[in-house]
Amino acid sequence: MTKKLWATFALISLGTSAAAQDSNSLSIDGEAMVTEVAAPAHMENVDTIYSGWRFRSAETQALEMDDFDNPAFVFVEQAEDLWDKVDGAAGKACSSCHEDVADFAGLRTQLPRVDDGELVTMENLINECRTERMEAEPWKWSKGNMTAMTALIGVQSRGMPMNVAIDGDAAPFWEKGKELYYTRVGQLDMACSNCHEDNYGMMIRADHLSQGQVNGFPTYRLKNAKLNSIHGRFKGCMKNIRATPFKEGGDEFKALELYLASRGQGLSVETPSVRN
Ligand code: HEC
Ligand code: HEC
Structure with missing residues (x-):
């Protein structure tokens, strides 16, 4: 790696593990959400899956708990x-x-x-x-x-468990999504899994790394004060690792979306969620 690349990598290098999440139980307008559940059988390296809400600060968490406060x-x-x-x-x-x-x-x-x-x-x-x-x-x-x-x-589906089909006709798309998830790309030579599977719970710069779940999309981000699509978020993550992002709506991101949705099977739909 060149000197410049090392410097970039140091900027996003992973710090110490963060303290426990501020709050563990999410209910929105009185309805309880599942934010933690046993991982689906197809996930080989993870036992428990968590909603991204679990990794946010108390202030950000609170915004999602009441529809009057939720800017989305x-x-x-x-x-x-x-x-x-x-x-x-x-x-x-x-x-x-x-x-x-x-x-x-x-x-x-x-x-x-x-x-x-x-x-x-x-x-x-x-x-x-x-x-x-x-x-x-x-x-x-x-x-x-x-x-x-x-x-x-x-x-309209809020509170219902994620439940995508991954067999039959969907299998080849799911396989493609899985392959993309584990493929290293970009100047930093990282895969989605390097952050969202190997290091969730750690701090990356000032951000608490989640499992990269899609159950809350579209998501309102405080950073840009608007709703963000799933593919828009994928694009941002690819840019952060200095990779050329795939096209929004293209075959790669659709396959990746199916694969990520399947890694969230059983988590409640939290649409529209709030993130930083
Ligand atoms: C001219 C009639 C018509 C109009 C106008 C129309 N739709 Fe549809 N829509 C349909 C039909 C027919 C289907 C397919 C059958 C079904 O699933 O209801 C469909 C399917 C859908 C589906 C998929 C439903 C499913 O369960 O698979 C969504 C989502 C949807 N429409 C959203 C919209 C939205 C949003 C608009 C306005 C921007 C819209 N539709 C305008 C007739 C219409
Ligand atoms: C360098 C580390 C890194 C890599 C690699 C990475 N991301 Fe992320 N991603 C983040 C950070 C940081 C956030 C914001 C905090 C969080 O939710 O983890 C994030 C957020 C997300 C979210 C939003 C989660 C939520 O609950 O709102 C999704 C979805 C996501 N990433 C998908 C991906 C996909 C798909 C890839 C591979 C193409 C990828 N990420 C690669 C760092 C990374």
């Missing part, structure tokens, strides 16, 4: 307006065809899933309705309208 709900309300807004050449709104957004309860727990041989995420399903059924422009993957709508649909 501003965007959920925006999506409620979008739900009724006519857009596109067909002259339809979401509500023209879908009676009640609450009918989507459970959907978040099962995504991504395979439809007709293709791995699809929540964003794909929404854009399919926009382009095919509304004759409207697709929404950009991580832009405001899309993250607001994925939050509104996701929150």
